[in-house]
Amino acid sequence: MDIAVLIKQVPVSNNVSVDPETHALIRASAEGMINPADLNAIEEAMMLKEQTGGKVVVFTMGPPDAEKALREAMAHGCDESCLITDRVVAGGDTIATARVLAEAIKKYGQFDLILGGALSADGATGQVGAMVAECLGIPHICEIQSIKYDEAAPDKIEAVKKVYGERFLVRTSLPAVLSVNFGCNVPRLATLRSTRAAKNKPLAVYTNADLNLPEDQVGIKGSPTAVIDSFEPTGGRMAEMLTGTPEELAVKLKDLIDEEKGNL
Amino acid sequence: MEKKRIGIIGGGISGTCLGYHLSLYDNAEVIVFEKATIGGASTAKSAGTVCLFDDSLKNRYWDVRLYGFESYLKMEAEEKGSAGFDKTGTLVVATNEQVEATIKTGIALAKAAGYSGEYITDKDRIKEILPDISTENILGAGYTQDDGYFDGTMISNTYAKKLQKNGGVIKTGVKVTEVIVKDNKVKGLKTSEGEEYEFDYVVDCTGPWSKFTGELVGLDVPIWHTKAEAFFLCPPGKKLSYTFPVLKYPEFYALRAGDNIFICKSHLSMDLNNPMHAGQWDPDKLPETGGTDDYFIDFLLDQLEVKVPGIVDSGLVSSWLSYRAEPKDFLPILGETPVEGYILATGYGGNGVIEAPAASRDLAKLIMRGESTPLLEDWAFKRLL
Amino acid sequence: MANGICIFAENYNGKLEPASAELVSAARLIQETTKEQISAVVVAKDCDGIIEELKNIGVEKIYAVKTDHDILFQDDAASQVLADMIRKIDPSSVLIPATPAGRSIFSRVAMKLNCGLTADCTELLVGTKEDGSYYIKQNKPSYGENVFVTIVTRDGYYPQMMTVRPGVYTIPEKSEGNAEVVYMDDIQIPESRIEIAEILPQEDSTDSILSAEIVVVGGRGTLEDDNFELVKQFADKIGAAIGGTRPMVDTETIPFDHQIGQTGLTIRPKICISLGVSGAIQHTEGIKDTKLFVAVNTDENAAIFKVADYGMVADLREVLENYLKL
Numbered sequence: 001m002d003i004a005v006l007i008k009q010v011p012v013s014n015n016v017s018v019d020p021e022t023h024a025l026i027r028a029s030a031e032g033m034i035n036p037a038d039l040n041a042i043e044e045a046m047m048l049k050e051q052t053g054g055k056v057v058v059f060t061m062g063p064p065d066a067e068k069a070l071r072e073a074m075a076h077g078c079d080e081s082c083l084i085t086d087r088v089v090a091g092g093d094t095i096a097t098a099r100v101l102a103e104a105i106k107k108y109g110q111f112d113l114i115l116g117g118a119l120s121a122d123g124a125t126g127q128v129g130a131m132v133a134e135c136l137g138i139p140h141i142c143e144i145q146s147i148k149y150d151e152a153a154p155d156k157i158e159a160v161k162k163v164y165g166e167r168f169l170v171r172t173s174l175p176a177v178l179s180v181n182f183g184c185n186v187p188r189l190a191t192l193r194s195t196r197a198a199k200n201k202p203l204a205v206y207t208n209a210d211l212n213l214p215e216d217q218v219g220i221k222g223s224p225t226a227v228i229d230s231f232e233p234t235g236g237r238m239a240e241m242l243t244g245t246p247e248e249l250a251v252k253l254k255d256l257i258d259e260e261k262g263n264l
Numbered sequence: 265m266e267k268k269r270i271g272i273i274g275g276g277i278s279g280t281c282l283g284y285h286l287s288l289y290d291n292a293e294v295i296v297f298e299k300a301t302i303g304g305a306s307t308a309k310s311a312g313t314v315c316l317f318d319d320s321l322k323n324r325y326w327d328v329r330l331y332g333f334e335s336y337l338k339m340e341a342e343e344k345g346s347a348g349f350d351k352t353g354t355l356v357v358a359t360n361e362q363v364e365a366t367i368k369t370g371i372a373l374a375k376a377a378g379y380s381g382e383y384i385t386d387k388d389r390i391k392e393i394l395p396d397i398s399t400e401n402i403l404g405a406g407y408t409q410d411d412g413y414f415d416g417t418m419i420s421n422t423y424a425k426k427l428q429k430n431g432g433v434i435k436t437g438v439k440v441t442e443v444i445v446k447d448n449k450v451k452g453l454k455t456s457e458g459e460e461y462e463f464d465y466v467v468d469c470t471g472p473w474s475k476f477t478g479e480l481v482g483l484d485v486p487i488w489h490t491k492a493e494a495f496f497l498c499p500p501g502k503k504l505s506y507t508f509p510v511l512k513y514p515e516f517y518a519l520r521a522g523d524n525i526f527i528c529k530s531h532l533s534m535d536l537n538n539p540m541h542a543g544q545w546d547p548d549k550l551p552e553t554g555g556t557d558d559y560f561i562d563f564l565l566d567q568l569e570v571k572v573p574g575i576v577d578s579g580l581v582s583s584w585l586s587y588r589a590e591p592k593d594f595l596p597i598l599g600e601t602p603v604e605g606y607i608l609a610t611g612y613g614g615n616g617v618i619e620a621p622a623a624s625r626d627l628a629k630l631i632m633r634g635e636s637t638p639l640l641e642d643w644a645f646k647r648l649l
Numbered sequence: 650m651a652n653g654i655c656i657f658a659e660n661y662n663g664k665l666e667p668a669s670a671e672l673v674s675a676a677r678l679i680q681e682t683t684k685e686q687i688s689a690v691v692v693a694k695d696c697d698g699i700i701e702e703l704k705n706i707g708v709e710k711i712y713a714v715k716t717d718h719d720i721l722f723q724d725d726a727a728s729q730v731l732a733d734m735i736r737k738i739d740p741s742s743v744l745i746p747a748t749p750a751g752r753s754i755f756s757r758v759a760m761k762l763n764c765g766l767t768a769d770c771t772e773l774l775v776g777t778k779e780d781g782s783y784y785i786k787q788n789k790p791s792y793g794e795n796v797f798v799t800i801v802t803r804d805g806y807y808p809q810m811m812t813v814r815p816g817v818y819t820i821p822e823k824s825e826g827n828a829e830v831v832y833m834d835d836i837q838i839p840e841s842r843i844e845i846a847e848i849l850p851q852e853d854s855t856d857s858i859l860s861a862e863i864v865v866v867g868g869r870g871t872l873e874d875d876n877f878e879l880v881k882q883f884a885d886k887i888g889a890a891i892g893g894t895r896p897m898v899d900t901e902t903i904p905f906d907h908q909i910g911q912t913g914l915t916i917r918p919k920i921c922i923s924l925g926v927s928g929a930i931q932h933t934e935g936i937k938d939t940k941l942f943v944a945v946n947t948d949e950n951a952a953i954f955k956v957a958d959y960g961m962v963a964d965l966r967e968v969l970e971n972y973l974k975l
Contacts, residue, residue: 011792012552095766124769126752126753129756134756134760140757141724141753142749160849161722163750168845169846169848170844170845171844179753182917189580189581191579195580196561223765223803225767225800225801227800229799230797230799231796232796239942239944239956239957239959241959241960241961241962246963253943253945257920257922257943304952345869421927436950
């Protein structure tokens with residue numbers, strides 16, 4: 001089974017602030033890492049590869065520096081990688097980004113399964129996977145806890161989906177896109193050796209010239225939505241201090257927990 | 265007795281330890297200003313190997329090493345966990361005769377102070393202590409069971425608490441923005457909160473930031489940064505079946521961190537003329553994790569394949585980069601400066617946890633009593649002028 | 650001309666999801682300025698109960714498609730049906746709960762309609778364009794909760810479509826409603842390639858700290874006396890997994906694979922209650938993206954209060970003893 005994994009390079013630290021005058025984002029550190037849930041997607045891909053053979057190709061769109069994330073993904077076991085990098089496609093919203101990823105997947109080759117992490121640690125939209133599926137005209141299932149492939153039914157895949165406080169066994173035809181939950185498995189670690197080996201694994205670089213998407217379909221120009229302002233939350237980053245007797249504090253704690261539990 | 269007001273900039277191991285030693289004097293009024301959290305920056309990234317003998321500090325400074333070690337043992341005895349002691353013992357590997365001689369002297373000193381220590385040439389015994397090691401191409405190894413890892417962040421917080429108990433004040437989340445100097449004499453400082461404080465002495469305990477802190481009084485503090493690149497490794501079997509000791513080679517050192525192994529390129533293998541190793545950077549731009557250079561992977565792989573092949577296929581759990589800050593002779597800068605009342609307690613490099621107690625003891629004496637010590641003479645700022 | 654505020658009535662087992670009911674409150678705030686009608690789209694096997702619920706919380710018009718089975722798990726089919734409905738209704742805005750179903754179905758709808766989808770809004774405000782027409786300022790958190798951004802749907806793209814974080818708006822008070830109901834019988838329901846094979850039995854998730862939604866984290870303070878026993882009872886009571894800092898691992902109070910921080914794990918629970926943790930970076934780096942983070946510590950200067958949402962300067966023992974009595 002050939003599997004594509006979509007990953008995103010996210011900042012190591014979400015510690016950003018806003019310039020009070022220009023309203024531009026100021027990042028404390030430029031250091032990037034693979035979005036944590038994407039590592040769970042890579043691990044699912046590796047387990048399926050061990051069962052069925054085939055190859056795992058990891059895709060990302062981003063600045064040239066995103067090569068680091070791809071090399072790291074290959075250190076975790078992915079066989080090949082593809083970086084889509086181009087000023088023209090940069091800055092797009094989820095719609096414009098999904099178009100680019102879908103086109104890159106099509107150009108790269110045939111895949112039986114496409115995996116991604118459920119939510120990114122920075123934007124946390126949880127939308128791109130489903131949008132890629134729509135572009136490719138194939139099914140998408142989110143909130144995946146585990147994936148099972150049965151050789152006896154090679155055109156289908158089974159997965160456990162967790163939603164409404166229940167677990168459902170779902171089945172779909174292939175190819176399909178599955179969005180994998182953070183923490184659903186324990187990703188294997190890269191080693192010193194695999195990190196060195198990843199330096200020599202294939203990395204294809206696509207620009208929009210390779211994808212041939214109309215410029216009004218990608219990047220900022222092709223995005224139906226636009227960010228017009230950014231601001232820091234009021235009240236700063238200090239915890240709101242609650243006071244009272246231990247009895248009162250216990251009640252306050254219970255209220256907070258019960259309220260948030262209602263939203264789970 | 266006349267009160268002496270002392271403002272300390274920086275709440276890492278240097279600042280909290282000095283603050284505590286000052287607070288032992290009745291007439292000291294101490295305030296520590298920390299812009300983030302206590303023991304949270306370079307101190308938190310320190311490997312914290314406080315060993316009875318290794319190459320981190322020359323045997324000539326045995327008193328400094330012993331005083332540091334025993335200060336933390338005492339702290340740990342007063343309240344378990346307050347110094348974060350992990351008593352794993354230390355194995356120092358001799359790969360050449362020079363190292364062997366240093367180890368042997370160190371062992372003799374440790375034994376004279378009442379601790380255990382032996383130089384082992386029986387390779388089977390070395391393998392008993394560290395089964396994953398390769399004993400080829402080594403002469404022997406020094407071993408003691410008595411020392412190990414101490415947690416710099418825990419220690420800093422414990423010193424901070426003790427200093428508060430003695431009447432000192434800790435201000436976290438407060439950045440010093442200005443040092444007030446009049447007629448070449450320190451008068452006080454101003455903070456990011458807009459407050460102004462009067463002090464007789466202001467002490468720079470900002471380690472990697474000292475270059476910037478010195479600029480507040482127009483002082484060029486000759487601090488360089490060497491990179492401390494560290495990895496946390498998960499052993500191939502997930503959990504080692506033996507107690508992994510602090511392991512020292514001239515090129516790198518390692519210690520256990522829970523079930524993982526922390527491994528770092530050694531201090532003395534850093535080349536100040538290699539821009540990959542050393543420079544003058546902005547520590548505010550250091551990421552909390554990550555940031556290591558690619559060459560470091562190759563370096564570690566090559567080292568481990570030869571020296572500790574049993575853990576070469578460990579998983580990479582996480583990594584970080586920290587700056588050791590020191591002058592070009594790798595020794596700290598303590599004491600007076602050309603600006604009257606502006607004191608330095610910085611440049612500890614990779615040895616802050618080991619050296620801070622003895623250095624602070626002596627520096628407190630200098631500030632409170634005006635008495636210098638041989639150590640302060642050795643590590644004085646004027647040696648660099 | 651597109652007009653109206655349309656709400657996606659997410660439903661499960663014949664009941665309206667609370668997160669969808671909350672959207673009516675968001676819509677009413679928009680309506681105060683724009684005076685538009687508030688409508689809802691329902692796709693379900695048992696529409697009647699859901700329609701009743703929508704009527705009673707103030708929805709003014711309800712568009713429904715009855716299906717022979719619930720199709721909201723089948724994104725491919727559901728998104729086709731909903732896209733067709735919205736094309737016909739032609740609203741100026743569509744509000745969707747930021748739930749797994751809302752996100753994944755409407756991501757496809759947005760692509761079909763080429764209209765954009767703003768994720769996880771926590772505040773919707775009305776702005777006025779130069780020509781006097783209205784638009785919605787869609788405010789949402791980014792980079793955890795460190796920054797908020799305002800997003801708009803650009804001119805030429807419509808409807809304005811956004812998901813709204815559950816729990817931000819409250820469910821309107823119930824009242825006797827009188828909404829017009831339109832059954833859109835002409836809408837085709839396509840075959841789905843997704844099937845639900847079965848509902849699986851519940852599993853005990855508190856063993857795995859990584860996937861746990863609720864985590865209690867203990868620090869050195871929990872090692873004193875028999876505090877840890879209290880922590881365990883507390884964790885049981887709220888259904889939480891227990892993690893801890895290094896001192897707890899060193900004393901073998903918790904296993905190493907439950908240590909949190911740089912030398913341990915990074916966890917992303919929805920709810921995190923930290924007890925007696927001072928908060929060195931090695932530890933706070935290990936907890937991210939929480940929705941609720943409460944810290945209890947006796948030291949008012951503890952660094953943990955800089956990362957938590959709520960803080961209590963208190964003896965954890967006293968708080969927990971009282972909590973267990975509640």
